[in-house]
Amino acid sequence: MSAQSLSYAEAMEDFDPVFGIEVHVELNTKTKMFCGCANEFGAEPNTQVCPVCLGLPGSMPVTNEKAVESAIRLGLALGCSIRESSRFARKNYFYPDLAKDYQISQYDEPTCYEGSLDVVLDDGTVVEIGIERAHMEEDAGKNTHVGGSGGIQGADYSLVDYNRGGVPLVEIVTKPIEGMGERTAEVARAYVATIRDIVRGLGISDGRMDQGSVRADVNLSLRPKAPAGEDQSAVPFGKRSETKNVNSLRAIEKAIHFEAGRQAALLSDGRPVVQETRHWHEDTESTTPGRSKEEAEDYRYFPEPDLLPVEPSREWVEELRGTIPEHPAKMRARLKDEWGFSDLEMRDVVAADAIGLLVATVEAGAKPQAARKWWMGELARVANEQETTLDALAVTPADIAELQSLVDSGRINDKLARQALAGVLAGEGSPTAVVETRGLEVVSDDSALEAAVDEALAAQPDVLAKIQDGKVQAAGAIVGAVMKATRGQADAGRVREIILQRAGVEG
Amino acid sequence: MSSLERSDVARLAALARIDMTDDDLDRLSGQLSAIVDAVAKVAEVAGTDVPATSHPIPMSNVHRPDEVRPSLPQERALAAAPEADEGRFRVPQILGEEA
Amino acid sequence: MTDWTRRTAAEMAAALKAGEVTSVELTQAHLDRIAAVDGPIHAFLHLDPEGALATARKVDEDRAAGVELPALAGVPIAVKDVLVTEGLPTTAGSKILEGWIPPYDSTVSANLKAARMPILGKTNMDEFAMGSSTEHSGYGPTHNPWDLDRIPGGSGGGSAAALASFEAPLAIGSDTGGSIRQPASVTGTVGVKPTYGGVSRFGAIALASSLDQLGPCGRTVLDTALLHEVMGGHDPKDATSLDEPVPACVEAAMQGATKDLTGVKVGVIKELSGEGYQAGVEQRFEEALERLKAMGAEIVEVSCPSFEFALAAYYLILPSEASSNLAKFDSVRFGLRVEKETVEKTMLATRAAGFGDEVKRRIILGTYALSAGYYDAYYGSAQKVRTLIQRDFAAAFESADVLVSPTTPTTPFKLGERLDDPLAMYLNDVATIPANLAGIPGMSLPSGIAPEDGLPVGFQILAPAHEDARLYRVGAALEASLTEEWGGALTAQAPELEVAE
Numbered sequence A: 001m002s003a004q005s006l007s008y009a010e011a012m013e014d015f016d017p018v019f020g021i022e023v024h025v026e027l028n029t030k031t032k033m034f035c036g037c038a039n040e041f042g043a044e045p046n047t048q049v050c051p052v053c054l055g056l057p058g059s060m061p062v063t064n065e066k067a068v069e070s071a072i073r074l075g076l077a078l079g080c081s082i083r084e085s086s087r088f089a090r091k092n093y094f095y096p097d098l099a100k101d102y103q104i105s106q107y108d109e110p111t112c113y114e115g116s117l118d119v120v121l122d123d124g125t126v127v128e129i130g131i132e133r134a135h136m137e138e139d140a141g142k143n144t145h146v147g148g149s150g151g152i153q154g155a156d157y158s159l160v161d162y163n164r165g166g167v168p169l170v171e172i173v174t175k176p177i178e179g180m181g182e183r184t185a186e187v188a189r190a191y192v193a194t195i196r197d198i199v200r201g202l203g204i205s206d207g208r209m210d211q212g213s214v215r216a217d218v219n220l221s222l223r224p225k226a227p228a229g230e231d232q233s234a235v236p237f238g239k240r241s242e243t244k245n246v247n248s249l250r251a252i253e254k255a256i257h258f259e260a261g262r263q264a265a266l267l268s269d270g271r272p273v274v275q276e277t278r279h280w281h282e283d284t285e286s287t288t289p290g291r292s293k294e295e296a297e298d299y300r301y302f303p304e305p306d307l308l309p310v311e312p313s314r315e316w317v318e319e320l321r322g323t324i325p326e327h328p329a330k331m332r333a334r335l336k337d338e339w340g341f342s343d344l345e346m347r348d349v350v351a352a353d354a355i356g357l358l359v360a361t362v363e364a365g366a367k368p369q370a371a372r373k374w375w376m377g378e379l380a381r382v383a384n385e386q387e388t389t390l391d392a393l394a395v396t397p398a399d400i401a402e403l404q405s406l407v408d409s410g411r412i413n414d415k416l417a418r419q420a421l422a423g424v425l426a427g428e429g430s431p432t433a434v435v436e437t438r439g440l441e442v443v444s445d446d447s448a449l450e451a452a453v454d455e456a457l458a459a460q461p462d463v464l465a466k467i468q469d470g471k472v473q474a475a476g477a478i479v480g481a482v483m484k485a486t487r488g489q490a491d492a493g494r495v496r497e498i499i500l501q502r503a504g505v506e507g
Numbered sequence B: 001m002s003s004l005e006r007s008d009v010a011r012l013a014a015l016a017r018i019d020m021t022d023d024d025l026d027r028l029s030g031q032l033s034a035i036v037d038a039v040a041k042v043a044e045v046a047g048t049d050v051p052a053t054s055h056p057i058p059m060s061n062v063h064r065p066d067e068v069r070p071s072l073p074q075e076r077a078l079a080a081a082p083e084a085d086e087g088r089f090r091v092p093q094i095l096g097e098e099a
Numbered sequence C: 001m002t003d004w005t006r007r008t009a010a011e012m013a014a015a016l017k018a019g020e021v022t023s024v025e026l027t028q029a030h031l032d033r034i035a036a037v038d039g040p041i042h043a044f045l046h047l048d049p050e051g052a053l054a055t056a057r058k059v060d061e062d063r064a065a066g067v068e069l070p071a072l073a074g075v076p077i078a079v080k081d082v083l084v085t086e087g088l089p090t091t092a093g094s095k096i097l098e099g100w101i102p103p104y105d106s107t108v109s110a111n112l113k114a115a116r117m118p119i120l121g122k123t124n125m126d127e128f129a130m131g132s133s134t135e136h137s138g139y140g141p142t143h144n145p146w147d148l149d150r151i152p153g154g155s156g157g158g159s160a161a162a163l164a165s166f167e168a169p170l171a172i173g174s175d176t177g178g179s180i181r182q183p184a185s186v187t188g189t190v191g192v193k194p195t196y197g198g199v200s201r202f203g204a205i206a207l208a209s210s211l212d213q214l215g216p217c218g219r220t221v222l223d224t225a226l227l228h229e230v231m232g233g234h235d236p237k238d239a240t241s242l243d244e245p246v247p248a249c250v251e252a253a254m255q256g257a258t259k260d261l262t263g264v265k266v267g268v269i270k271e272l273s274g275e276g277y278q279a280g281v282e283q284r285f286e287e288a289l290e291r292l293k294a295m296g297a298e299i300v301e302v303s304c305p306s307f308e309f310a311l312a313a314y315y316l317i318l319p320s321e322a323s324s325n326l327a328k329f330d331s332v333r334f335g336l337r338v339e340k341e342t343v344e345k346t347m348l349a350t351r352a353a354g355f356g357d358e359v360k361r362r363i364i365l366g367t368y369a370l371s372a373g374y375y376d377a378y379y380g381s382a383q384k385v386r387t388l389i390q391r392d393f394a395a396a397f398e399s400a401d402v403l404v405s406p407t408t409p410t411t412p413f414k415l416g417e418r419l420d421d422p423l424a425m426y427l428n429d430v431a432t433i434p435a436n437l438a439g440i441p442g443m444s445l446p447s448g449i450a451p452e453d454g455l456p457v458g459f460q461i462l463a464p465a466h467e468d469a470r471l472y473r474v475g476a477a478l479e480a481s482l483t484e485e486w487g488g489a490l491t492a493q494a495p496e497l498e499v500a501e
């Protein structure tokens, strides 16, 4: 009897994983890679198409210079060399979503090659990932399968929308990554997260994995662990699987867990791992094989004759190098110092994907701790409740800075601030506008507070006596009554002062 | 040099997505073998020191500004489609190459 | 009564300007001529009388209103069906595109429209321009007006036959390995393949992208020059388009017509003669050299040893690029569909039914040349041969301003004669192919009639890249010298065609 799949931990006991990742980044250029159609997500089908991206006879591609610039900047951020003369190639295969039945990509002469990227794990460990290449290519259109189960198998027919066809991509390919052992899944996840942070930092992609603008294919193979004291790198690589379209950070970890377990079970049982493409299923957190091919696909690459070499001048490359933001991990370390956050506080901010929001909130004038408190507290609660992400909430960093300044100036207290925030989130306007329209300001008029205190003391004479007896903490009951009477709009500190004054004891 | 066997032609025809009858394969493997024999001599002339010419007139860096140009209206994009449905090109079922 | 169809395009343009004829009259005269003679010739796949006459009418109105018009405004033209024309059927001679009405215009058709030239229709061609005889058209062959049993050349046999039968004064061609020059040669007309990139390829249905070039076809050198200037120029939609002014072809043709070639060095390519070249072809070629010499040119011999491998390199590069360019004919977005139960089977059946034998042959050959394990030996080596051929040309142009040869080794052969022997068919292009591999411009113009068969012989002139104007100067000089003797263009000597009622 053999298990179909072992656990990740079991797999790691006997095997050493080797993995590689291909990340496709959709660039956020205004237009497509080779034509002037808009590059926008979510339009009506086949409304962002032209003779070029529909592959009509006679049409010809012309490269988008902004896409070239973005690819070079990304390559530089990944520590790549930029080839003096690179070129496009055709990758030939028939598929209905590929309008020309070849993809314009780069093959033997990619624009960016030989880089390396430091990836920082949660515990601060730094892992260097070798980058083999980063090349430009075009995306394919989108097939929708109709009838049957709605999946491709058993569908009655399919419908093709070419709006995404020709959208510019940069494909980043790592070198084989070995020696990570049980941290393999964590490293893979952290690598893709770093790529996502980098493309966002560069401003070349929105980096939204949920919309497919960052997509990962994960290659994994196992080889037996070398006996103690022997060199692991002397053990040859095993056969690998390539799991396509793993499109969330969590799924990357899960896919590696599953594939390691599956392959380990096969190998432990003396059965071979087949080199193949596999598909990731989010619902079952498992992979299944793609259609088995009698032989490896022969893409018949050759230099794209309709396009000319890309030969960026050294000056331009250096100019672009000057625009590369610092590495996300280095930036995090710097911000942690600047903001005076604890390790735990910083880790939470990173985990919540809130660094950019905090930076913007601090830039808008809030103190770092106040910014953190809002985003990681009340707003995190709201996002969780609405099942969305922080950056998708209907509030801007500037709103939060404004809200905090209202608190700092004493116009509102924390409780009122939360009400004001609710108004902002409900679309009632800026924090100041909400405070005004909802009438949320703290009552700072002493005569009104004095009247309310007198009323409360009169209603609870026993409490007054206690206070006068020296039991000052009893004043809390009166404070509560006054706050209630003023619907929370009193400054609790001032109310307390007045109570003590009236009781004839000084605080 | 190499002649093209019937099985080679069958494999190439599948790769090029052209159905071929047995007669087609017989005829083509004969004709193509003759052509291949005649053209194979290119491998003999050009040594490794000779660079390949991909473009007859050398040029580089011909790029387009990132400016939106009008797309075709949907009905014009679909006008020549053998079959269309719901604003999309309709094709018979695709056997699973993806999930 | 004047038969306007017998005039040159330059004469038509002058007569239009002078008010001696209207564009509607000219256009109608050509439509009538097509109706009268095109049945047995089959130069056209599609006619657009309404569109052509509408353009003509508007030109006439504007001219009457004193509007400034381009040089060839109102002169009708025939367009090879390789060119995408918005709203007009475009098939590239293939059944797989039967009935396709493109939603856009090629840059050259847009240029013709801007030049206000009525488009008579689309001319026949070998399917996807693969061929040298127009017998590989999916819609039946075109016949040579000089002898209806003979081929009109290819792939642009329709355009050349339309000129030789006076169905159109000007036509568009495309030349991947000689498809403008070889048809010109065998029909006694003039055709020019410009420098690669000189005319936009945007909207020309691609055969082999690194070899294809659109060009002008006419009955005289000057007419061809006039059309060249309309077609050419930089196009941002074609990345390989040259960003430089159109060569001064008309001016060069006028200069050449003065018959002074003093100081011009003409190189005779040694390798393009001898075995395989018909006696009458060589005879007319030698006579043409004498004429050039008489006009002051210096004749030198040049050698291009790598030409021996040009045909082989060409028949690897072309099929390779074509196999990829023709992949898009997959039944999904346009064109023929032979519906089967799966999309893959539909593609297989559609391409089997829609492509002709020659297209299939070349797609398979190209698929082979690019496939894993063969790329270096075939496509890669062929691209190196290309470098050697460029070096040969560079060396030859060190000692000559232009190079010359017969355009084709023989006069037109009989329809069907070489259909079953692709290799023999390919030999037609031996003299024209090197120019495509190197990207340089070339012209074919008539040098007379072969005594042994009474059929036209073509004279090829080649110039360095960007120096298209030299073709027109030398070509116009030779033409002037010859027509002086002939008393008019060679096409005037073609036999009268039977006129349908």
Ligand SMILES: [Mg+2]
Residues within 6 Å of the ligand: A105, A137, A171
């Ligand atoms: Mg790719």
Ligand SMILES: [Zn+2]
Residues within 6 Å of the ligand: A032, A035, A036, A037, A048, A049, A050, A051, A052, A053, A054, A166
């Ligand atoms: Zn487009």
